[in-house]
Amino acid sequence: MIESLVKVTLETDVICYLHTKQPESYEIIKKLKKKSENEGILLNDTTDVHYDIGQSFAYLYHLKNAEDFQNDSFRRIDDLPSFSSRCHRVACHQELSTGKADAALVWFDVGTAVVLHSCGKHFCIPGDYGILCETEVTLYDFSRIFGNFLCFLNRHTSKISIFEWRCDEGSHRYRLFAYLQVDHEISLCVCHVDLYFGITVYCTLDNGEFRKYSVTMMSYLPGQSIILKQDKKLIQSIIDLQIHGDFIVTLDETKKNLKLYRFLNHLSLVMDICVFNVVTQYCIVSSHLLIIESNGTLSIYEISAFSELKFETTQVQHDVVKVHAVKSSFLIVNGTTRELFSIENKRSLKLKKIGTLRFECRSVLTTVMPAQSKLFILSDDYSTLAIWHANKTYMIQYVSTLLDSSVLINNIHAVSAGIVLHCHDQQIFLWKLDDSNTRTFLGRARHFQTKNNRIVLYDGSVNKLIVYDTTQMLRGTIQVPNCCDALCFSEDTEYLFVIDREESMLLMYQVNNGKCLEKLFIENLSAQIQTMDDRLVLLSNDEMLLISIAKQHTSYVEKNDHVPSNGCALFEEQYWICCHKKRPWVRISTDNDSSNISTTLASSSDLPLTFDNDYLNILNELNKLADVHLPCVDGHPYVDFVKKLRTMSDGTQILIYTPCRLKTIFQRLLYFDFIDQDI
Ligand SMILES: [Zn+2]
Ligand SMILES: [Zn+2]
Ligand SMILES: [Zn+2]
Ligand SMILES: [Zn+2]
Structure with missing residues (x-):
């Protein structure tokens, strides 16, 4: 068999067929005298087709059949x-x-x-x-x-x-x-x-x-989707969107106009506030909204259509102050003076000093765990963690961290199993506050979110979501088809939502098995996504989009196998x-x-039913895998990297990443066995 065929037509109308033996080495295998006006095109590496424009016949010239130049090696097709x-x-x-x-x-x-x-x-x-x-x-x-x-x-x-x-x-x-x-x-x-x-x-x-x-x-x-229903559109130019309890809070482009919406049976505007300076932080405790502006003003409004100002101070340095909501109080940490204040949500609002921290905390690394009513503050040198319990008002507990200061921490986020450290270089660590005091590297993340006991990271280098369940000690990965520009868990952390702006796609994944449940095209999606109860809040074309998530617990195979569905193919x-x-x-x-x-x-x-049978067979294999390898599997038959531990001659072990494309489902099965043994 000829490996590679090259056809050259000389000015003398002689056609040479060359065959590459080695790179840059050619051997002439056939020579033909070109018939006048003949067009020619190679069909594959053994057949050349000769034809004339306007004619209705062609000659197929088979190279492997022609011992040397003979007219009868042409097969004429009429x-x-x-x-x-x-x-x-x-x-x-x-x-x-x-x-x-x-x-x-x-x-x-x-x-x-x-x-x-x-x-x-x-x-x-x-x-x-x-x-x-x-x-x-x-x-x-x-x-x-x-x-x-x-x-x-x-x-x-x-x-x-x-x-x-x-x-x-x-x-x-x-x-x-x-x-x-x-x-x-x-x-x-x-x-x-x-x-x-x-x-x-x-x-x-x-x-x-x-x-x-x-x-x-x-x-x-x-025209109308059966699973995802578009509830309401509100026209507003929004650049920031957050959910606080029952409220959806939006900031406009100037960051001086803040709107509060509430969703009951429909979305309604509760409050609309315009301030003179840029809003740098805000926080909600039951019926009060606290706003910090860039000029150092801290104001608290009662949430109502009248937006009545209840409290104001101009003494805060907005960039070294952090505000959190714990139970029915606002908690204010001042990084310069190391002071801790609370404002209780009572009839008359007063700034009450709780205490002074023992350590420097100009970087105001703070986080709250609402379920336990705790506020955490990490010292600037990372050596000490202060814990303030809302239930025991005046007590600040100090814990030695054993954290080294070799990594630069940007942010901290409390989860039930400990504290997630968001470090420089997109590195994410889980630091356990129990006796073990261990720090586990979770991965590098362009985007990540923590909710209850789950953490999701998006690793852009391999286009994967990495999901951790910190109580069940589970780790899973989900391959995303293109890229992830924003992500969030559903309220119950059973589902993950991903925004892909390039493809204008909203994707929904089931965390337990990594299956992609929904793909929805939404024009001009912003990288903003939030969930509340059974609703998703998104921004598209500068409009707020509220999408309700209808609970549907049919598995994918069931949908195809048994239930005759009138649903949309997409x-x-x-x-x-x-x-x-x-x-x-x-x-x-x-x-x-x-x-x-x-x-x-x-x-x-x-x-023949081969198409449907083959399709269902492959799908069944994929779903079997999904069941065996909980909580998440790579839902993509195209695998980028295989990890392998190799033991070197001196006994040291190194981790090797091998790029690998898996062609069949059976190789895919082997891949999973292999990973289970080695990692
Ligand atoms: Zn054919
Ligand atoms: Zn962070
Ligand atoms: Zn793909
Ligand atoms: Zn993108």
Whole structure:
């Protein structure tokens, strides 16, 4: 078999076929005298196709059959649709039975696209197209259950048609997999067929615009979704959004306008405050709102439509003061004077001094654990932690930390198992406050969140979410398809929500098994996401978007196996490419007489069920894995790195990361066994 074939046409009209023996070393294997005006294109590494524009026949020149130059080594194929345009070669990802890479030639005649497959037969796809577009296919483990894809553009009608075609032992069939009608003239377009995101088309328009269309989403997104319901939209230019108890608090672009919303049966504006300076901190305790402004003003308002000012002091240095809410009090830590104050939420508000801290705390590393009504303050040299218990008002407890000051701590966050240290270089540690006093490295995180006893980190270098359950001592990873720009847990920490701004996607994962439950397209998402009870608060196009989460506890396989669902394909399918699987095939009759090609529309029911069976088998395997390897599994059949501990000759062990692409589900199973043994 020839490894690599090069065809050179000399000025003397002699065609040389060269074969690469080694890099930069060529050997001439065949020489042909070119017939006048012949066009030629290599179909694969053994076949060259010669044809003339305007003619309806072609010669297939098979290199492995030709001992030397002979006219009869050309095989003439007659009765082809006329070569009105030049041919293009397309690679097939559907493999030949020999396991060899496969290819086809495509050209356009009036009212038809012609596909000449390397099996020697051709078929026609009727329609006016004119331009063959580049198509990239990423189907991973699922590629064997799909055929080959072709993307055609008709510049006159601005219509893009994507076809899937298959060759099963010489019998061809094709189907219109997806199409897109654009409202503008298209100059160029490329198509991406992806397992997760379905069909995406990128095109440039003659007015200079560059556009991206998710054709799958456009085809299958319903007008009204059945699972996620959009409750309410409020138009406001918002740059910051937080949830405090029952309230949603927003800040506008100037950071001088603060609005408080409450959600009961619908979202309502409770309070609207405009201040003169930038709001640097705010905090809510039952019916009072505390605001610190950049000029050092601390004010407390009663939460009502009248926003009555109840307390004010101008004595705070806004950048060295931290305010927290514990039980029914505001707690204020002053990093300069080391003083601790409380303001109790009573009829008359008073600043009450609790005590003075024994250590320097200009970096005001503070956090509260609301469930235990505790405030934690870490000293500037990290050697001491002060704990103030709201239940024992005047007592400050001091604990020696054994923390070294080699890492720079940016922030601390209390969880039930201890304190999460957010350090310089995006490093996250869990520091246990029990007798062990251990500090565990959790990973590097571009974004992270703590809720109750769970911690989630987003590691951007491998596009993974790493989830820790600190009480059950579990760790799991979830592969995200693209990237994560913001994340948050649901109230019960059973679900994770991820925003991918590039793809304008909101993704929902089940923490226990890492499954992606929902993918929702929302235009212009901001990197802001918060949950309250069964609702998600998001920002899109500068508007606040409230989405209710309907509880649904059917597992993914059940949905596909037993329950006949009327749901939207986008929500049913984890792999969006499968949304298109019900499109009807057109089968080309396999008459020996190739001139007598007739097309019949095959109904979906009489087609082989291989697609659905294969699809369900792979899915079942994935779900079995999910059940065995709790709490989370990598839901992606494409694995970036395999970790391995290797013992060196001197007995030391080093951790090795090997980039690895796993092709089949069975190798994937091995991968998991391997990890369990070695790590
Ligand atoms: Zn074929
Ligand atoms: Zn932090
Ligand atoms: Zn992917
Ligand atoms: Zn992004």
